[in-house]
Amino acid sequence: xxxxxxxxxxxxxxxxxxxxxxxxxxxxxxxxxxxxxxxxxxxxxxxxxxxxxxxxxxxxxxxxxxxxxxxxxxxxxxxxxxxxxxxxxxxxxxxxxxxxxxxxxxxxxxxxxxxxxxxxxxxxxxxxxxxxxxxxxxxxxxxxxxxxxxxxxxxxxxxxxxxxxxxxxxxxxxxxxxxxxxxxxxxxxxxxxxxxxxxxxxxxxxxxxxxxxxxxxxxxxxxxxxxxxxxxxxxxxxxxxxxxxxxxxxxxxxxxxxxxxxxxxxxxxxxxxxxxxxxxxxxxxxxxxxxxxxxxxxxxxxxxxxxxxxxxxxxxxxxxxxxxxxxxxxxxxxxxxxxxxxxxxxxxxxxxxxxxxxx
Numbered sequence: 001x002x003x004x005x006x007x008x009x010x011x012x013x014x015x016x017x018x019x020x021x022x023x024x025x026x027x028x029x030x031x032x033x034x035x036x037x038x039x040x041x042x043x044x045x046x047x048x049x050x051x052x053x054x055x056x057x058x059x060x061x062x063x064x065x066x067x068x069x070x071x072x073x074x075x076x077x078x079x080x081x082x083x084x085x086x087x088x089x090x091x092x093x094x095x096x097x098x099x100x101x102x103x104x105x106x107x108x109x110x111x112x113x114x115x116x117x118x119x120x121x122x123x124x125x126x127x128x129x130x131x132x133x134x135x136x137x138x139x140x141x142x143x144x145x146x147x148x149x150x151x152x153x154x155x156x157x158x159x160x161x162x163x164x165x166x167x168x169x170x171x172x173x174x175x176x177x178x179x180x181x182x183x184x185x186x187x188x189x190x191x192x193x194x195x196x197x198x199x200x201x202x203x204x205x206x207x208x209x210x211x212x213x214x215x216x217x218x219x220x221x222x223x224x225x226x227x228x229x230x231x232x233x234x235x236x237x238x239x240x241x242x243x244x245x246x247x248x249x250x251x252x253x254x255x256x257x258x259x260x261x262x263x264x265x266x267x268x269x270x271x272x273x274x275x276x277x278x279x280x281x282x283x284x285x286x287x288x289x290x291x292x293x294x295x296x297x298x299x300x301x302x303x304x305x306x307x308x309x310x311x312x313x314x315x316x317x318x319x320x321x322x323x324x325x326x327x328x329x330x331x332x333x334x335x336x337x338x339x340x341x342x343x344x345x346x347x348x349x350x351x352x353x354x355x356x357x358x359x
Contacts, residue, residue: 012036016081016090018073018191019334020066022183023098023201023226024058025050025280027065029073030324030331031081031090032338040339043084044077045324045331059101063182070190084323091195093187094338096330098201099228101176102141106242112165119150119163127168139180141198142173146207147238154237169238173200199337201330202230206239208333209276209311211340212319218272220306222258224279224287225330229254231261233269241265251290258291262299271299273306280330284310 013036021028028047034040048069052061082088109127111119124145134140147169148158158166175198187196202223209221217237223230229245245261248254262271279287288310297305313327320335 017338018090018093019331020093020095021330021334022062022096024100027062027069028328028331029069031077032335033085034339039321040335041321041323042331042335043323044080045328046072047328059179063186067186070186074190091193093191093193093196094334095183095196095198096201096204096334097175097198098226101179102173102200104173104200104202104242106169106171106239109168109170116162116164119158119161119166121159124168134174137177138174139177141175142200142203144171144203146171171203171239173203204337205278205333206232208337211336212315216274219274219276220272221276233265235269251286255290255294259294266299275306275308277308277310
């Protein structure tokens, strides 16, 4: 009896998901299968470049590549899912959108009363609705509670507790509404599912890395997977700051801009000594070497440079099973993120991406 037969005949809760990764340079898709209490399995994966034609916008080129990718997933990926699980259909599509079509920010909301009060879901829901000031043409794609602090202590099980003060750290992601509508139109023309869940790529990768490295409570995430590099600071397990690094034409200028942003960040917070570097192959090695040669240790007022961890697909071993032909880090991080949502339940208040609807 095969591994998949043993795995997929379980009576446990299951879910099939299409994972879509959209960036300015490439688009990728995969089928992933989830069984309650088991590691997720990536069954099929395909990445296509975004090739911009003459007089064509990058957005239009991306959408064309997405259309080709979706057709390929149906013709090649769905049969792989069928062979492994007995069904070639997926109930949910998780879409990760990167710059220049998304913006991510972080804020902290505070609750405090003179007398103790019960920290409830309705209290949090009321605060989440306060998100405003969304620019015209933008869509609130993802709003995640990534940290809860009660009476000065972080907790992941906050509801129902009596407190005098509380804080919630909220990660908010906006996407270009026009692009969102176009993406929805393409996916709905290909799949018979209404559940299309968007999330900003930087938000997803942060949360996936937090699941993959739960003991790294102080770290920097240098996300160079797209045309806009982001720098996120984690302190005591909480995401406290995110900023963009200026675009660069060369690796040398990129390093200078990274160093400049680190110097500005150091004026506000002590810098942690671990840096997670996220980049797409084959750029990972060259960016890592450039950072190693940049004498970043001086920003820490130390002769010892910080520890730079180049995120690789191999770091996900033990968190996701890779049955596709070739591993893809961004897709594997998506699978890890979805596993967290799946294991916590679809009504998990720590992350509630809205369903994209076509208008």
